[in-house]
Amino acid sequence: MEDLSVIIIGAGIGGLTTALALQRVGIAATVYEAAPELNEVGAGLTISSNATHALEFCGLGPFLEEHGFTPDQGGLIHYRTGKALVQPQIGRDYKAKFGAEYYLIHRADLHNGMVGHLQSQNSDAIVLGHTFVGLEQTDDAVTVRFSNGAMDTADLVIGADGLRSAVRDCLFDTPEPKFTGQVAFRGLASAADVEPFMSVAPAAVAMGPGHTITRYYIRNRTMVNVVCLAKTDVWQEEGWSTPATTDEVLKEHEGWHADLIGLLKAIPEDTLYKWALFDRDALPVWSQGQVTLxxxxxxxxxxxxxxxxxxxxxxxxxxxxxxxxxxxxxxxFERYEKARVEHANGVLLGSRAMGVWYQTTDPDNFTGFPQPSSAGGPEGNLMAYNPATVTV
Ligand SMILES: Cc1cc2nc3c(=O)[nH]c(=O)nc-3n(C[C@H](O)[C@H](O)[C@H](O)COP(=O)(O)OP(=O)(O)OC[C@H]3O[C@@H](n4cnc5c(N)ncnc54)[C@H](O)[C@@H]3O)c2cc1C
Incomplete structure (x- = not known):
């Protein structure tokens, strides 16, 4: 469909990937973003082999090689002893196993790389300061409206506007996201400051009652990304940028091993943030008329x-x-939903189940990881999925 006009709502990782992938197949989409400037949060991101395949399709392979860090070992750490329960090999052999590398990267680096690559081919691709508020469809076109009074029309509209999607609300009447009773704290430490606490593996998760700490190197091993997921009855704010204090993070981890406490204490307080985790049920259908999600x-x-x-x-x-x-x-849309809905919804359920497993497994009686979600590729492994070659 060579002359198709496409509007994407949201310049997050999903919206930008879509714009880049469309560019690769000869379609120049316009991405409308609510934020007045692009400012991705300071945090790490796992780019598993399936995601690497996607970014390579978009022309970002060389960028990942330059800015991503590939670990050679992962680890699951007992929260009280600080010792490894298991140290699986992750990263180094993934290219041979799954056809693409595994990377750990700073979210802002990736976001900037995507924006730069997109704008190098189409400087008008992203329009900032436009909050989508509604749409009207005819048989073959969609008009979108923004809170500043602007409007635009296209053949196809894609809602990539995140958890509280306003586009989704225009298409389907579904319940609001629900607070899960879990809060995430994130921070970035200097690798030099936390080196003594990183003995188990370059990328690891520490598991304790109702809590996990995930920590891994990014930016050429000069920084360590730390994310603590904590079960709590206290409702916290949803935004990614609510400041947190060292004291409240430490309070969540009383009785944890000195390496883990040392790691938490080494995070500069001005990089510590918290946000609540919200959940929403899977949708059986993502598209309506000329609009999809x-x-x-x-x-x-x-x-x-x-x-x-x-x-x-x-x-x-x-x-x-x-x-x-x-x-x-x-x-x-028929091809897209056939290829994606069951797969993605399976991963959604798998992620929920993995959360329950992490928060209820007693590390003193650890017997191994649960079987990976079967929604993946031939090996039942999500990493084996290749979006650039899967049947559409
Ligand atoms: C603690 C934590 C750690 C995570 N770690 C990983 C990880 O390691 N690897 C991984 O693959 N995933 C990870 N994720 C998940 C990942 O962050 C999200 O799934 C991903 O960001 C979703 O991308 P998106 O583009 O769909 O939505 P978003 O990133 O939410 O982007 C939506 C965009 O739309 C814009 N927008 C919203 N409303 C409007 C509107 N009305 N009009 C215009 N624009 C609008 C927003 O400003 C935003 O730019 C993690 C999530 C959490 C909470």
Missing amino acids: LGDAAHPMLPFQGMGAAMAMEDGVVLARCVEAAASVPEV
């Missing part, structure tokens, strides 16, 4: 498999390939 707008997932952004990237690449392959918008 992707990423967290379609299937917001809990972070326990580190797959939310990866799924948004997979969606974007598959959707662009469907645009290339189909002869009409209904056919695009």
Whole structure:
């Protein structure tokens, strides 16, 4: 569909991947973003092999090689002893196993790289300061409206506007996101400051009652990304940028091993933030008329498999390939949903289940990881999924 006009709502990782993937198949989409400037949060992101495939499709392979860090070992740490319960090999052999590398990266670096790559080919691709508020559809066009009074019309509109998607609300009457009773704290430490506490593996999760601490190197091993997920009855704010204090993070981890406490104490307080985790049920259908959804707008997932952004990237690449392959918008959506809905919804359920497993498993009686979600590729492993070659 060569002359298709496309509007994407949201310049997060999902929206940008989609714009880049569409660019690769010859379609120049316009991305409308609510924020007045692009400012991705300071945190790490796992780019598993399936996500690497997506970014390579978008032309970002060399960027990942330059800015990503590939660990050679992972670890699951007992919260009280600080010792490894298991140290699986992750990273180094993934290219041979899954066809693409595994990277750990700073979110802002990736976001900037995506924006730069997109704008180098189309400087008008992203329009900032436009909050989507509504849409009207005819048989073959969609007009979108923004809070500043602006409007635009296209053949196809994609809602990539995250957990509280306004586009989703225009298409489907579904319940609001629910607080999960879990809060995440994130921070960035200097690698030099935390080196003594990183003995187990360059990328590891510490598991304790109702809590996990995930920590891994980013930025060429000069920084360490730390995310603590804590079960709590106290409702916290949802935004990614509510400041947190060292004291409240330490209070959540009383009785944890000195290496883990040392790590938490080494995070500069001005990089510490907290946010609440919200959950939303899977949708059986993502499209209506000339409008569809992707990423967290379609299937917001809990972070326990580190797959939310990866799924948004997979969606974007598959959707662009469907645009290339189909002869009409209904056919695009038919192909897209057939390829993606069951897979992504399976990962959503798998991420929930993994959260329950992390928070209820007694590390004193650890017997091994649960079986990976079967929603993945031939090995039942999510990493084996390749959005650039999967049948559309
Ligand atoms: C603690 C934590 C750790 C995580 N770690 C990982 C990880 O390691 N690996 C991984 O793959 N995933 C991870 N994820 C998940 C990942 O962050 C999300 O799944 C991903 O960001 C979803 O991307 P998206 O583009 O769909 O939505 P978002 O990133 O939410 O982007 C939506 C965009 O739309 C814009 N927008 C919203 N409303 C409007 C509107 N009305 N009009 C215009 N624009 C609008 C927003 O400003 C934003 O820019 C993690 C999540 C959490 C909470």
